[in-house]
Amino acid sequence: xxxxxxxxxxxxxxxxxxxxxxxxxxxxADSAAIDxxxxxxxxxxxxxxPERGKIETVFTILEDxxxxxxxxxNGEVVWTYGGTWTLEDSHITWHYSxxxxxxxxxxxxxxxxxxxxxxxxxxxxxxxxxxTSTLRRLVP
Numbered sequence: 078x079x080x081x082x083x084x085x086x087x088x089x090x091x092x093x094x095x096x097x098x099x100x101x102x103x104x105x106a107d108s109a110a111i112d113x114x115x116x117x118x119x120x121x122x123x124x125x126x127p128e129r130g131k132i133e134t135v136f137t138i139l140e141d142x143x144x145x146x147x148x149x150x151n152g153e154v155v156w157t158y159g160g161t162w163t164l165e166d167s168h169i170t171w172h173y174s175x176x177x178x179x180x181x182x183x184x185x186x187x188x189x190x191x192x193x194x195x196x197x198x199x200x201x202x203x204x205x206x207x208x209t210s211t212l213r214r215l216v217p
Contacts, residue, residue, distance in 0.1 A: 111167055114140075115194045120212040135215070138162065144171065167191045169201070 122134040129150050136146025136158075145159035160174040170188045173180055189201040192209070199212040 111164060111191050111194060113164060115196070116164070116169075116191075116199070119215040119217070120199055121215050122210060122212050168204075 116138045117140050119135060119137045124132050126132055131152075132148065132150050134146060134148045136144055138144050142161050142163070143159065144162050146157070147154050148156040157177045158173055158175060161172045163170045163172070167190055168188055169191055170186060173185045173187075188204045190204060192200045192202060194200075197214055199214070200209065201212075202209045
């Protein structure tokens with residue numbers, strides 16, 4: 078009886094080893110995929126809204142893990158903000174500690190997925206709004 082169990086275990090182990098070598102493995106998230114130093118700098122987002130007009134957001138991401146920025150509508154500043162940020166794999170989380178507008182607690186933390194970052198652009202997907210945006214780096 079012990080021999081039968083041992084044979085059965087060896088047979089199952091052999092099947093499992095073969096299956097593991099045949100199955101495709103999912104790509105592991107590369108924690109080095111986002112070069113943090115490429116995030117540092119000042120970024121510009123521009124959009125046109127049919128009712129509000131020209132909306133520009135300028136924000137700066139600093140090496141000390143802080144950020145700050147402002148939003149203008151038709152050239153008038155309507156919001157200033159700042160806080161800290163963290164990066165885990167390709168997800169950046171913004172922790173707002175200051176805001177000229179009242180923020181609900183649920184909006185004091187926002188996470189985006191960075192899709193790409195180059196010397197010129199930063200493309201991300203907002204996990205809160207499920208939208209994709211591309212920002213342009215401003216030259217210092």
